[in-house]
Amino acid sequence: MSGQSFLSTSGTEIAFVLVGIVALGAALLTVTTRQLVHAALWLVVALGALAVEYLLLTAEFVAWVQVLIYVGAVVVLLLFGLMLTRAPIGPSPDADSRHRPLAAAVAVAAAALLVTVVADAFRTTWITLRPGAGSAEANGIGLFRAWVLPFEALSVLLLAALVGAIVLSRRRAARPGVHEEADD
């Protein structure tokens, strides 16, 4: 609003667009590659590029959380899952189902809807970023003051998920006849 123009781009904006293109391309490769491990690695690029976008929007805390949790934990879990289930390393042509066109149509429609809505709502508005607005301190104050109850409730959710995962997956060798065995 303050005399900014879409024609006089700054370095940050150019970087933002370029990183966005990288994220989009990596995401496309993730879903089109025929090699599962490659898909996981392209996912790293896509999620990492997203983290850079957050950083460029001054949301530094969210950016590092994105790196730690998505790039670090989720993708590593994914790779471990692939290795432990002995998924084939190399092309796996049977990974494509015949629902591919349908899935593509749904993805394109969803993307079109969201892009239209957001672009229509904000149109040419210029948003000036304030450094520090996304810092760990600002986030911490928000989380532990205004949002303390949802934050604590999330820990309850994690506890319930943990108990559920144990219930569903723990196996003990049953010894017939010994039905009052000591706890393990």
Added chain:
Amino acid sequence: MSATAVAAPAVHSLWTTAAAAPIHAPKIEYAQLSPILVVLGAAVAGILVEAFVPRRARYGTQLAVTLIGLAGAFAAVVGLAATGYATTKADLAAMGSIAVDGPSLFLQGTLILVTAVGVLAIAERGLEPQSREVPHVDAFAPQAAAVPGSEDEKAAARAGWSTTEVFPLTLFALSGMLVFPAAGDLLTLFIGLEILSLPLYLMCALARRRRLLSQESAVKYFLLGAFASAFFLFGTALLYGYAGTLDLGGIAKVVTGDAAPNAALNASAHGDALLLIGGAMIVMGLLFKVGAVPFHAWTPDVYQGAPTPITGFMAAATKVAAFGALLRLLYVALPEMRWDWRPVMWGVAILTMALGAIVAVTQTDVKRMLAYSSIAHAGFLLTGVIAGNKQGVSAVLFYLAAYSFVTLGAFAVVTLVRDAGGEATHLSRWDGLGRRSPLVAVTFALFLLAFAGIPLTSGFSGKFAVFSAAAKGGAVPLVVVGVLCSAVAAFFYVRVIVRMFFAEPRADGPSVAVPSALTGTAIAVGAAATLVLGVFPQWAFDLADKASVFIR
């Protein structure tokens, strides 16, 4: 102008707090949150019981911890209501995250009672065939990780293991349900939704019999539920983009123009697309949970596959919690948008009532029939939501209380009718049940008549309340459709009654297990609530009426 300094000062926002300000401790009203906290405490105690109490004593300890926790939570709700938190002292607690008001307390009280009755059915151990070595067998898989039909599974069953973790999981689900209709902002609403859903997904997978069906139902419920959650979350993001706040009351203020919308929005467009599509996505997420028609596909499969006591608990309690949240969202955050949401909800309600009633006619499985019946009832409840007046709120509150006890009772009766393969849920197996065990058949007939909405049952009072509220709110055509659908629905309820009492019993027909005091109490409470709310509904109407004002 900075995009981050746009929220009104009174409205807290995720990113607006000044970085240099010292951190003030948040203000938490523990007393007003006590129903939720007591239930969570009992759930955590249940986990500690799993860890430290010897296997032999676990079942009894878990049941005691659960019931004591529920009693404590109910006492807390009654205490809060008695000291005026439902009416004069109604307020937002925990930094605006939880609304302690009439509808919250009414629904929380209902949910706790429903869970208490549901836990009695869940705790039943006398229905499955037993042996001398394994004297107590419940409805849950002895070892969920064992491959169905494998040697492991048989060994675990012989060893007499049981999954007593269902008690804390039920309490976790309940805690989410207590948060859900009381949420004061969209973030808390979403987290409540997740806390109530996750334990239910898990418990659906734990059936002792027909385990593949049970696991399939859990995966279906989980995937479709995750899809609905994604819609809900995206809707939340869009509404935040529109209003610059997540508070339900704050959003309402922006909609009415009392507060400025997100100033980064284009001034000419006012971001109506954000508001409409965001609101629609959130409502879609909630309609999925109540099982309304385009989002009902999971209901029959999950109701059929889940262990029957869990189905009863889920069918009753989820509906109460989700309709409470739907009411709060539509009446607190989007009341000024009702000219936009009412036509859509009309369509959803008509489709839900019609499809639920018509497809139920073709069902041959009791659990699937009750699932479609629950879809039809979601439609009846939606007519009360559409009413858009205070009477509509109180009618929906009453209907939820009445319907949930009928559902619990009906599913508890389904657990009793058994043959060698477990529960005999095929309708043809119920032929002539009335001659073999009149008491069970008469009780089930009572629940079916209540579902159908026959006078002197709670179903009639509930339907009368929602339909008259909808008629008063100007939705007369909807009421006509509702009455027609009730007539169609009555057809298949009465058909089951005819089968039970007038068909010849089969030689190889199922036997009716004699329940222990637990399931017996659950069915008796369900039947008593059905009759009392049908014959003397006035006190409950008064209570619901007093409790029908939302706090902003």
